[in-house]
Amino acid sequence: MDEDRKTPESAGVKKENNASNENVYAILAYLWILCLVPILMKKEDPFVKFHARQGLMLFIVEVGFGIIGIIPLLGTFVSLIGTLVCAILSLVGIVQVLMGNKWKMPIINEWSEKIKI
Numbered sequence: 001m002d003e004d005r006k007t008p009e010s011a012g013v014k015k016e017n018n019a020s021n022e023n024v025y026a027i028l029a030y031l032w033i034l035c036l037v038p039i040l041m042k043k044e045d046p047f048v049k050f051h052a053r054q055g056l057m058l059f060i061v062e063v064g065f066g067i068i069g070i071i072p073l074l075g076t077f078v079s080l081i082g083t084l085v086c087a088i089l090s091l092v093g094i095v096q097v098l099m100g101n102k103w104k105m106p107i108i109n110e111w112s113e114k115i116k117i
Contacts (some may be wrong), residue, residue, distance in 0.1 A: 029051040
């Protein structure tokens with residue numbers, strides 16, 4: 001009889017653990033080069049895939065701003081502002097993952113939808 005009571009609780013913990021796992025992979029998508037981890041490990045999950053695409057595109061934009069930063073003065077300023085915007089978008093993306101939302105980042109989402117994973 002006690003085993004019957006533990007089974008539903010165990011199943012609930014397992015489902016919650018899977019959701020937590022998905023959140024971890026989705027959060028990794030917004031942490032610079034770690035965006036490759038969910039792309040390689042969780043291709044089949046639509047929630048993780050959505051955030052992985054946006055994270056990959058955000059990573060590409062960040063690298064672009066890094067390259068622009070090589071240009072003296074104006075390039076450095078543009079790179080600094082761009083990197084700050086990308087960091088803010090990453091933080092907002094992580095918060096949205098924790099809330100369970102599929103938040104479409106301005107401009108980044110349009111580009112990320114063209115990526116085939």
